[in-house]
Amino acid sequence: MAIKYELIKVCKQSGARLGKIHTPHGVIETPIFMPVGTQATVKAMTPEELKKIEAQIILSNTYHLYLRPGHKLVEKAGGLHKFMNWDKPILTDSGGFQVFSLGDLRKISEEGVEFRSHIDGSKHFLSPEKAIEIENSLGADIIMAFDECAPYPADRQYVKNSLERTTRWLKRCIDAHKYPERQALFGIIQGGMYKDLRHQSLNEILSFDLPGYAVGGLSVGEPKDLMYEVLEYTTPLMPKDKPRYLMGVGSPDCLIEGVIRGIDMFDCVHPTRIGRNGTAMTSIGRVVIKNAKYAEDFMPLDPNCDCYTCKSYSRAYIRHLFKAGEILASRLVTYHNLHFLLNLMKEIRQAIMEDRLLDYRREFFQKYGYTL
């Protein structure tokens, strides 16, 4: 098998898991947040900067890389790691979520999804076989199965059809996968917000005995409480010796709540996207740096942060960079936001080690301005 999950400890206070994932490109300490590098680059960051803030694994997007520069080009370059100069673990999604999000530009059938490129309108077809072919070319350590993610809200029959198709597609993904010994294929559990359908999906997907599993179909617009509820009846049925990945989640509260509910891996474009727009996540809540009140504020972005941005620059300077449309603005806040989330995950791991994750949650929420 390409990867191996090692469970180190369960938090006595919360039930959260501390673990390690051994991959062909090194070890990942879990729970972990994965910065997103959609187009073979985590926007505004270099690989060296990602290492400095202790990113352990990044995510890249099959849909985008297939369209541009093309997976065959990446393969010729020696694979995605070499192409983008990142020698640590990579996870690629299957492109499914992106093509389903294309709305009128796509047509779903049992065979796969016909869609038009968001770049030039050209026509393409993505199927389980094609997605795996692309992911095999890219060469990530962890590759996601091609699934159908139901929207929220969606009626029961729609969700049932989607989850059953996801199971049939998973079978085709497994058959198409050329390198199971060096790329770990994760199955995705669907079932929307229906408990019995989640259980049906769990039964079907877990029967394939894959190296890891994701919970899909969450963080698609439902209330947070509903997401937590679904996790509460889903993760206890997942195997203890495999990593569990909650897709598309990256706000501080959801990361903590997800870990408490047994999740090991997260990803989200949120911290980098809001960073480029000038919103920082800080230990005392969000800072929208363009606000006039920061014009003459010579404090760091986050007074409790020791990242490069916070050690070197004032809010007034960063605000100026944003007002002036400077590239350095995006760089500095992206850097801080990713550092903030990776540091949060580090503190979470420490709290699990010390059997005090619920205490940590209370302390964090209080400082950040969340209510429990």
Next chain:
Amino acid sequence: MAIKYELIKVCKQSGARLGKIHTPHGVIETPIFMPVGTQATVKAMTPEELKKIEAQIILSNTYHLYLRPGHKLVEKAGGLHKFMNWDKPILTDSGGFQVFSLGDLRKISEEGVEFRSHIDGSKHFLSPEKAIEIENSLGADIIMAFDECAPYPADRQYVKNSLERTTRWLKRCIDAHKYPERQALFGIIQGGMYKDLRHQSLNEILSFDLPGYAVGGLSVGEPKDLMYEVLEYTTPLMPKDKPRYLMGVGSPDCLIEGVIRGIDMFDCVHPTRIGRNGTAMTSIGRVVIKNAKYAEDFMPLDPNCDCYTCKSYSRAYIRHLFKAGEILASRLVTYHNLHFLLNLMKEIRQAIMEDRLLDYRREFFQKYGYTL
């Protein structure tokens, strides 16, 4: 005096000068190229990256900083060095060139220039006194006098009026300058492409015995040969114990030709601007990275370069980043271009030391694809 120029050696082959400028923020080895940080940031770069490529001094723009964020804000922040986190020397221009370039948006009188902001259309007035007030607030090591730069072409009388006004304005700049002991005020020689007017300007400007002098009114659209000719009858009359600054010049050929004609300092937005647009200056000439021929080119941007960009990434990858509109694209080519020019200046200094700058010029031009 705020700065001191030390002449180390004159190249026996070319007459070029090797020197040092001692400033309040450290020593600059000349001849030097100064990266431009218009809005208190060298676009896409951090100060640490600038140090890594051995930038010794950067330039920032009075006009831009006056409008945004405002020189009083920068002063409150502790000055420009502290505001932007750059502890090495800085030179600020006077804003004159920018406001004269505003065309219909400005009105010149003996008192100064009334202009409208390019940002919001608001009305402002820049005079020798105001420009120096701003430059005093910014706190750069070297500050430029407020001058009138004639366009090219311009008739004799226009140029004569401009140069004489520049002299009168210089007197007012000197009178307004509050910190001559920590900020070196440079006078600017005008006179367009007229030999006798250049000589008149030299006589007038040099009479003030300032710590350094610039040759202004060149690189404003005239043919390169004409610029070289003007330099040839201007620099020999400039004092040997003061630095000489050729404003707005930054192409490799002009840097070498300028040094051969006795220039010590250069600045230009060119390398950073073309870098952000995907054009690299390399040892074998220009590389326009978006061109289709680089799509599957896995060589470095410049095979003879040892900068971070060239050691880490392929042309194919950088091309992909540009096609995908990624920030890292601008970062990588900006970094390489500045490294290229700073390394060129280093090689020029070495060639002067070895009395072989004309040989170096021949070798460089041949590789780069220039004709002598």
